[in-house]
Amino acid sequence: MLKNQNIEITPELIASHGLNEEEYAKILELIGREPTYTELGIFSAMWNEHCSYKSSKKWLKTLPTTGDRVIHGPGENAGVVDIDDGQAVVFKMESHNHPSYIEPYQGAATGVGGILRDVFTMGARPIAAMNALRFGAPDHEKTRHLVSGVVAGVGGYGNSFGVPTVGGEVEFDPRYNGNILVNAFAAGLADADKIFLCAAKGVGLPIVYLGAKTGRDGVGGATMASAEFGDDIDEKRPTVQVGDPFTEKCLLEACLELMQTGAVIAIQDMGAAGLTCSAVEMGAQGNLGVELYLDDVPTREEAMTAYEMMLSESQERMLMVLDPEKEDVAKAIFHKWDLDFAIVGKTTDDLRFRVIHEGAEVANLPIKDLGDEAPEYDRPRAAYPAPSTLGEIDSNIDIAQALLTLVGNANGASRRWVWEQYDTLIQGNSVQVPGGDAGVVRVEGADGKKALAFSVDVTPRYCEANPREGGKQAVAECWRNLSAVGALPLAATDNLNFGNPEKPEIMEQFSQAILGIGDACRALEFPIVSGNVSLYNETNGIGILPTPAIGGVGLLKDWAKMMTLSFKEEGEVILLIGE
Amino acid sequence: MHARIFVTLKNGVLDPQGQAIEGSLSSLGFEGVDAVRQGKIFDVKLDETDHEVAKEKLAQMCEKLLANTVIENYSIEIVD
Amino acid sequence: MHARIFVTLKNGVLDPQGQAIEGSLSSLGFEGVDAVRQGKIFDVKLDETDHEVAKEKLAQMCEKLLANTVIENYSIEIVD
Amino acid sequence: MKSAVIVFPGLNRDRDMIAALEKVTGEKPHLAWHGDSDLPDVDLVVVPGGFSYGDYLRAGAIAARSPMLKRVKEHADRGGLTLGVCNGFQILTETGLLPGALMRNRDLKFLCKVIHLKAENTTSPFTSAYKGHEAFPCPIAHHDGNYFIDPDGLKALEDNNQIAFRYCDENGNVTLEANPNGSIENIAGITNKQGNVLGMMPHPENLIEAAHGGIEGRYIFDSLVAAVA
Numbered sequence: 001m002l003k004n005q006n007i008e009i010t011p012e013l014i015a016s017h018g019l020n021e022e023e024y025a026k027i028l029e030l031i032g033r034e035p036t037y038t039e040l041g042i043f044s045a046m047w048n049e050h051c052s053y054k055s056s057k058k059w060l061k062t063l064p065t066t067g068d069r070v071i072h073g074p075g076e077n078a079g080v081v082d083i084d085d086g087q088a089v090v091f092k093m094e095s096h097n098h099p100s101y102i103e104p105y106q107g108a109a110t111g112v113g114g115i116l117r118d119v120f121t122m123g124a125r126p127i128a129a130m131n132a133l134r135f136g137a138p139d140h141e142k143t144r145h146l147v148s149g150v151v152a153g154v155g156g157y158g159n160s161f162g163v164p165t166v167g168g169e170v171e172f173d174p175r176y177n178g179n180i181l182v183n184a185f186a187a188g189l190a191d192a193d194k195i196f197l198c199a200a201k202g203v204g205l206p207i208v209y210l211g212a213k214t215g216r217d218g219v220g221g222a223t224m225a226s227a228e229f230g231d232d233i234d235e236k237r238p239t240v241q242v243g244d245p246f247t248e249k250c251l252l253e254a255c256l257e258l259m260q261t262g263a264v265i266a267i268q269d270m271g272a273a274g275l276t277c278s279a280v281e282m283g284a285q286g287n288l289g290v291e292l293y294l295d296d297v298p299t300r301e302e303a304m305t306a307y308e309m310m311l312s313e314s315q316e317r318m319l320m321v322l323d324p325e326k327e328d329v330a331k332a333i334f335h336k337w338d339l340d341f342a343i344v345g346k347t348t349d350d351l352r353f354r355v356i357h358e359g360a361e362v363a364n365l366p367i368k369d370l371g372d373e374a375p376e377y378d379r380p381r382a383a384y385p386a387p388s389t390l391g392e393i394d395s396n397i398d399i400a401q402a403l404l405t406l407v408g409n410a411n412g413a414s415r416r417w418v419w420e421q422y423d424t425l426i427q428g429n430s431v432q433v434p435g436g437d438a439g440v441v442r443v444e445g446a447d448g449k450k451a452l453a454f455s456v457d458v459t460p461r462y463c464e465a466n467p468r469e470g471g472k473q474a475v476a477e478c479w480r481n482l483s484a485v486g487a488l489p490l491a492a493t494d495n496l497n498f499g500n501p502e503k504p505e506i507m508e509q510f511s512q513a514i515l516g517i518g519d520a521c522r523a524l525e526f527p528i529v530s531g532n533v534s535l536y537n538e539t540n541g542i543g544i545l546p547t548p549a550i551g552g553v554g555l556l557k558d559w560a561k562m563m564t565l566s567f568k569e570e571g572e573v574i575l576l577i578g579e
Numbered sequence: 580m581h582a583r584i585f586v587t588l589k590n591g592v593l594d595p596q597g598q599a600i601e602g603s604l605s606s607l608g609f610e611g612v613d614a615v616r617q618g619k620i621f622d623v624k625l626d627e628t629d630h631e632v633a634k635e636k637l638a639q640m641c642e643k644l645l646a647n648t649v650i651e652n653y654s655i656e657i658v659d
Numbered sequence: 660m661h662a663r664i665f666v667t668l669k670n671g672v673l674d675p676q677g678q679a680i681e682g683s684l685s686s687l688g689f690e691g692v693d694a695v696r697q698g699k700i701f702d703v704k705l706d707e708t709d710h711e712v713a714k715e716k717l718a719q720m721c722e723k724l725l726a727n728t729v730i731e732n733y734s735i736e737i738v739d
Numbered sequence: 740m741k742s743a744v745i746v747f748p749g750l751n752r753d754r755d756m757i758a759a760l761e762k763v764t765g766e767k768p769h770l771a772w773h774g775d776s777d778l779p780d781v782d783l784v785v786v787p788g789g790f791s792y793g794d795y796l797r798a799g800a801i802a803a804r805s806p807m808l809k810r811v812k813e814h815a816d817r818g819g820l821t822l823g824v825c826n827g828f829q830i831l832t833e834t835g836l837l838p839g840a841l842m843r844n845r846d847l848k849f850l851c852k853v854i855h856l857k858a859e860n861t862t863s864p865f866t867s868a869y870k871g872h873e874a875f876p877c878p879i880a881h882h883d884g885n886y887f888i889d890p891d892g893l894k895a896l897e898d899n900n901q902i903a904f905r906y907c908d909e910n911g912n913v914t915l916e917a918n919p920n921g922s923i924e925n926i927a928g929i930t931n932k933q934g935n936v937l938g939m940m941p942h943p944e945n946l947i948e949a950a951h952g953g954i955e956g957r958y959i960f961d962s963l964v965a966a967v968a
């Protein structure tokens with residue numbers, strides 16, 4: 001008999017979990033009974049936009065994701081691309097927009113923490129980070145506070161963790177007044193034949209909980225990330241998560257050490273909707289069932305319910321399937337780093353997702369259906385309003401004055417004040433720091449010459465004027481920035497930030513931008529190997545500019561031949577190339 | 580007038596600093612420490628004689644700058 | 660037992676945070692703020708019933724870890 | 740030169756330091772884990788940079804109380820060469836091996852950039868190789884590098900020739916504008932009275948080879964190699 005914590009499943013409760021009537025009906029059909037409160041929480045976590053990609057999946061499938069160098073495309077924690085000599089670069093970009101608006105420092109910090117975890121979960125040591133930031137008008141009352149908090153948070157986490165930040169973007173536009181964008185990119189280096197994946201293998205194997213303890217942080221957070229903001233935003237505030245870069249740095253070292261011992265069969269980071277998504281993904285991808293014993297989960301707060309534990313977004317945690325013979329070795333490594341290590345479950349062969357708490361079963365669900373049967377929508381699209389034409393250009397314009405206006409504009413000014421707050425030099429391999437076209441980082445463990453270039457780009461104005469062309473342009477600009485430093489562009493990740501997909505014009509923008517990105521990536525042989533979608537960036541009906549950020553990675557055979565953008569000497573010839 | 584403002588983390592908000600301190604105290608051999616939470620104080624010298632007016636002003640400073648009310652609580656004490 | 664430890668900068672020690680806060684308060688339009696000094700509090704839950712023993716123990720924690728006595732003073736208050 | 744690098748959880752420039760020592764001295768340093776109880780007999784002990792224990796409480800405070808720091812102190816008290824860079828400097832002041840304290844930067848922000856340094860004395864075992872190139876560019880990357888000491892302490896530093904590096908401009912002039920973090924008298928690095936312990940905020944280990952844009956950081960290690968030869 002399933003235990004239901006004596007909470008009645010009412011239509012209001014269902015709605016407050018972001019599930020609509022059809023979705024709930026589907027749940028009833030799938031499980032043949034009313035869900036328990038914990039189960040409802042699990043479904044809401046798995047089926048919200050953030051985890052299920054229910055509005056975007058149809059369009060994401062159109063992107064080119066394969067190529068000669070692609071080892072793992074979308075579907076894993078991060079994309080993996082071959083960079084010769086048996087080495088691979090592992091990278092991804094992810095948004096933390098809503099949390100950063102609510103609490104800029106912690107929101108941005110935990111965003112950086114999350115993306116770094118995605119990278120090192122795969123066995124890669126992070127070697128570079130970037131951040132693409134968008135804020136409202138410089139004179140808007142909230143902007144100053146948001147900018148200083150976000151920049152300090154990005155730096156606070158990345159600097160302490162110890163990864164160089166080598167690039168990014170900062171832009172201001174009134175359309176972001178109520179919804180700022182914080183997109184964080186991270187890349188790591190791994191041996192191409194030692195990549196760790198999330199699919200569980202083997203029946204009856206222990207599932208281990210690693211890292212920090214579970215608190216009530218962000219309970220309901222993933223649902224929040226998929227809901228439009230209203231004026232009741234204050235009420236959602238206590239769900240803020242606090243980042244702990246120190247614990248994450250220990251987690252990195254412990255994981256990499258552990259992976260060397262051969263103890264790790266599968267591993268998955270606990271991101272949004274923590275324990276639920278990670279456990280379900282590990283089981284479902286491996287065609288196995290999972291049984292979790294919540295009484296063994298390390299907790300930070302007293303009297304946590306099963307519901308809270310399953311939905312907690314506490315940071316700096318991971319889940320792994322362990323080779324039982326290596327349990328002692330694994331435990332010793334985690335204890336050396338002062339991290340929690342607890343066996344909290346096992347794999348089963350019945351394809352069920354069972355959660356046991358205080359001696360009772362609080363959830364028993366078909367594990368594959370949680371992901372596979374998640375709703376998928378082909379949301380209606382409608383032509384977006386045609387862009388207004390630019391006015392006549394005054395040919396008598398004072399060029400010098402115009403230039404001053406441009407460089408004095410918040411969007412044209414130097415970003416030095418931002419990147420000087422980031423450690424751009426740590427690890428000793430940064431051969432090109434922010435300020436140029438792309439950041440360049442030397443690759444260790446090869447011939448000492450090889451390097452990787454990183455750039456993140458998008459011009460939202462163009463995307464609004466013409467989403468398809470704007471999508472193409474973002475890819476082209478990123479590709480150009482990589483080639484401009486002398487790198488061969490290899491592959492990219494995307495972070496698609498849009499408004500409310502339930503509005504047909506937004507859906508049209510979204511789908512067209514993806515098609516544009518796909519066109520350009522195909523033409524340039526620049527596959528998309530990972531990415532993230534952030535929808536519902538809208539407050540009181542005002543949506544952000546469509547902002548599909550593209551993060552690209554390129555390869556340089558010899559960093560000494562790298563290009564930089566400064567003029568080198570007097571009397572040099574200036575050439576303009578291109579159309 | 581001197582006032583002291585106390586800013587502490589709300590219940591349930593993770594306090595990595597407090598945790599690290601707890602760990603360090605125990606490795607230094609201090610036993611029986613069940614929990615440590617770290618907070619801030621601001622000692623403010625104000626050009627104001629009316630306690631009520633001062634308190635009101637200080638509360639506004641907390642709301643606007645000194646406390647991050649998303650994750651922190653504050654309280655105010657007039658010292659003299 | 661709950662105790663609160665206050666750690667403040669000694670007189671004459673530069674306080675960049677306090678100074679910066681003073682500056683921000685004035686740019687936010689708060690007038691009449693003559694000085695701000697920032698300090699720390701530690702709320703400690705102790706497994707101890709005797710006040711004097713607890714105070715002694717907490718003082719040692721301050722000396723050994725919680726305060727940098729080159730630049731900081733501390734004081735201890737038993738809350739309950 | 741035999742060296743040891745102390746490794747605390749949360750440090751993150753330990754790998755940079757290890758690489759620098761290896762490149763300059765040709766020998767791998769011994770790695771001393773913070774929880775280990777002994778430190779081998781070496782010529783140089785280095786406490787590298789980063790955020791030991793997250794720099795929670797105060798920068799370097801928790802690391803300074805660890806058992807391994809007792810061994811470092813014994814090594815230093817015996818006259819052994821000891822170098823603390825960035826967090827290492829903070830840890831050495833927290834331990835009392837070096838006087839003064841490192842406070843939050845004047846602008847309260849983390850700051851990573853290339854500044855200029857001036858070697859104030861080229862007679863110490865850490866700085867002899869700077870003779871003839873006293874002023875040089877060097878990266879900094881810190882949040883708490885604002886050096887503070889009381890007036891008596893400052894006078895003692897000056898009287899004993901303990902100030903190793905000051906922030907300066909490109910031409911070697913120690914000016915107010917050249918001070919990135921508010922440190923008293925532009926102090927970027929100091930030695931102890933005996934001259935065998937150096938703490939500094941800038942990162943010589945990130946200034947070792949062409950890829951770093953300069954090699955002036957090597958001179959510290961060159962000086963040390965010469966000192967133990």
Ligand SMILES: Nc1ncnc2c1ncn2[C@@H]1O[C@H](COP(=O)(O)OP(=O)(O)O)[C@@H](O)[C@H]1O
Binds near residue numbers: 418422437457481
């Ligand atoms: N948030 C940031 N973090 C790090 N570097 C940044 C950030 N924002 C901008 N930059 C850097 O500033 C430089 C100028 O940025 P941008 O004007 O967006 O460049 P471009 O348009 O040439 O790509 C680039 O080198 C970029 O990497």
